[in-house]
Amino acid sequence: xxxxxxxxxxxxxxxxxxxPPGEAAELQKRLGEFVRSEWDGxxxxxIAGIDVHFPSKDIxxxxxxxxxWPGLDVVETSCAELPCSMPYIPGLLSFRxxxxxxxxxxALAGRxxxxxxxxxxxxHPRGFGMASHLGLLLDTPSIGCAKSHLFxxxxxxGPLKGETAKVIGKSGAVIGAVLRTRDRxxxxxxxxxxxxxxxxxxxxxxGCSPRYRIPGPLREAHRLAGRR
DNA sequence: GCGACAG
DNA sequence: ATCTTGTCGC
Numbered sequence: 250x251x252x253x254x255x256x257x258x259x260x261x262x263x264x265x266x267x268x269p270p271g272e273a274a275e276l277q278k279r280l281g282e283f284v285r286s287e288w289d290g291x292x293x294x295x296i297a298g299i300d301v302h303f304p305s306k307d308i309x310x311x312x313x314x315x316x317x318w319p320g321l322d323v324v325e326t327s328c329a330e331l332p333c334s335m336p337y338i339p340g341l342l343s344f345r346x347x348x349x350x351x352x353x354x355x356a357l358a359g360r361x362x363x364x365x366x367x368x369x370x371x372x373h374p375r376g377f378g379m380a381s382h383l384g385l386l387l388d389t390p391s392i393g394c395a396k397s398h399l400f401x402x403x404x405x406x407g408p409l410k411g412e413t414a415k416v417i418g419k420s421g422a423v424i425g426a427v428l429r430t431r432d433r434x435x436x437x438x439x440x441x442x443x444x445x446x447x448x449x450x451x452x453x454x455x456g457c458s459p460r461y462r463i464p465g466p467l468r469e470a471h472r473l474a475g476r477r
Numbered sequence: 478g479c480g481a482c483a484g
Numbered sequence: 485a486t487c488t489t490g491t492c493g494c
Contacts, residue, residue: 301484303485337485339482346484368483378483399483433494484485
């Protein structure tokens with residue numbers, strides 16, 4: 250776990266999203282060293298839900314929905330489109346989806362305190378999923394909230410809202426949580442992105458899901474990025 | 478070698 | 485992710 254200064258030194262390569270698969274995977278391993286999984290207790294007022302849609306084979310459209318916490322009213326939105334930098338390769342999703350997200354983020358008037366990502370964070374083959382990649386680049390606390398499993402072993406959580414089960418990595422460490430956000434509905438997969446711990450990540454995802462399986466901000470971003 | 482594989 | 489309406493279940 251290196252410090253921010255080293256991160257800045259690697260900024261040049263850190264901003265590359267069109268690398269060959271092998272190089273992208275190597276970069277993930279290096280950048281993963283900068284990820285912090287501790288929450289500093291900062292106050293949260295704005296949560297950004299981020300999602301990316303592909304209106305055509307080679308166009309990526311990102312949408313950000315900024316919601317107030319804990320009320321969840323959407324206070325701002327932003328969208329941006331860019332040509333795809335890479336094809337979809339399991340484990341390298343961030344290299345395909347982050348470019349337009351960075352554009353949409355720049356256009357935001359407010360500065361979100363927390364990012365909710367449609368994908369995994371530490372629960373990833375190299376411990377550096379999209380939520381971690383984005384959180385590190387934006388130096389903002391981030392949470393991975395995926396709709397399906399990618400990496401690690403887990404058991405089924407109980408059937409009621411709020412029940413969880415651990416996701417265990419190759420080393421035996423807890424790398425994520427399977428969380429039921431609605432009674433008798435498929436769970437979501439929560440993991441640390443950056444600058445937060447798993448317990449708080451689960452707490453925020455649950456707090457953002459008063460009614461539906463998908464957290465409000467993510468649901469809204471998905472709707473904004475989708476077909477028009 | 479075989480199966481798994483975020484969006 | 486995308487191609488796509490109605491329909492079954494809580």
